[in-house]
Amino acid sequence: AQKITQTQPGMFVQEKEAVTLDCTYDTSDPSYGLFWYKQPSSGEMIFLIYQGSYDQQNATEGRYSLNFQKARKSANLVISASQLGDSAMYFCAMREGGVDTGRRALTFGSGTRLQVQP
Amino acid sequence: DTEVTQTPKHLVMGMTNKKSLKCEQHMGHRAMYWYKQKAKKPPELMFVYSYEKLSINESVPSRFSPECPNSSLLNLHLHALQPEDSALYLCASSQEDRRDLQAFFGQGTRLTVV
Numbered sequence: 411a412q413k414i415t416q417t418q419p420g421m422f423v424q425e426k427e428a429v430t431l432d433c434t435y436d437t438s439d440p441s442y443g444l445f446w447y448k449q450p451s452s453g454e455m456i457f458l459i460y461q462g463s464y465d466q467q468n469a470t471e472g473r474y475s476l477n478f479q480k481a482r483k484s485a486n487l488v489i490s491a492s493q494l495g496d497s498a499m500y501f502c503a504m505r506e507g508g509v510d511t512g513r514r515a516l517t518f519g520s521g522t523r524l525q526v527q528p
Numbered sequence: 529d530t531e532v533t534q535t536p537k538h539l540v541m542g543m544t545n546k547k548s549l550k551c552e553q554h555m556g557h558r559a560m561y562w563y564k565q566k567a568k569k570p571p572e573l574m575f576v577y578s579y580e581k582l583s584i585n586e587s588v589p590s591r592f593s594p595e596c597p598n599s600s601l602l603n604l605h606l607h608a609l610q611p612e613d614s615a616l617y618l619c620a621s622s623q624e625d626r627r628d629l630q631a632f633f634g635q636g637t638r639l640t641v642v
Contacts, residue, residue, distance in 0.1 A: 453638060454633075455635075507627075514559065514629075515561055521569075521570055
């Protein structure tokens with residue numbers, strides 16, 4: 411079963427506008443972490459933001475914020491004031507904190523390609 | 529230091545060659561991972577090492593052979609690869625602690641098999 415779902419294969423946004431990238435997840439583990447990564451054409455997986463399942467407040471990192479709605483199992487990424495350099499592939503990922511050590515690897519969604527237009 | 533270092537950044541190899549990819553971290557992480565990523569696809573898990581022991585092999589062909597010589601190093605030995613093995617190979621590391629689920633990636637090795 412798909413654990414991480416990103417329903418937007420591609421998104422366009424005008425420069426300086428805000429954009430929301432959707433991510434829903436599925437887990438029965440009460441302990442988990444949610445990640446967003448940016449991957450430009452160079453291939454590097456750039457960490458953007460992290461939200462733990464027990465964190466009380468939504469995570470923020472500069473222009474990035476994570477809209478964490480636990481009951482709905484969603485973890486949307488909000489990028490404010492988009493810049494041309496934000497054009498890239500964005501992946502949502504989850505890591506479960508289960509007892510089984512081997513199962514705690516990151517699981518990725520299919521990604522959203524964001525294009526920022528001038 | 530939250531750095532995971534992968535070498536080389538680029539590798540071109542023939543189908544009869546033997547080569548190795550290297551990954552190093554000094555964050556004291558006891559879990560290390562190899563992922564394979566094809567163009568326009570998400571990374572796919574290949575191997576997981578926990579406390580230097582292989583804990584997951586996601587049905588990866590034997591032409592890929594992982595090795596974890598110590599807690600800071602992770603290697604991926606390549607032999608008799610096929611052109612379809614051309615991809616970006618990513619290494620990651622994390623703590624083995626349910627209370628700390630942060631994970632960090634290296635910059636990747638872009639492999640081309642000719």
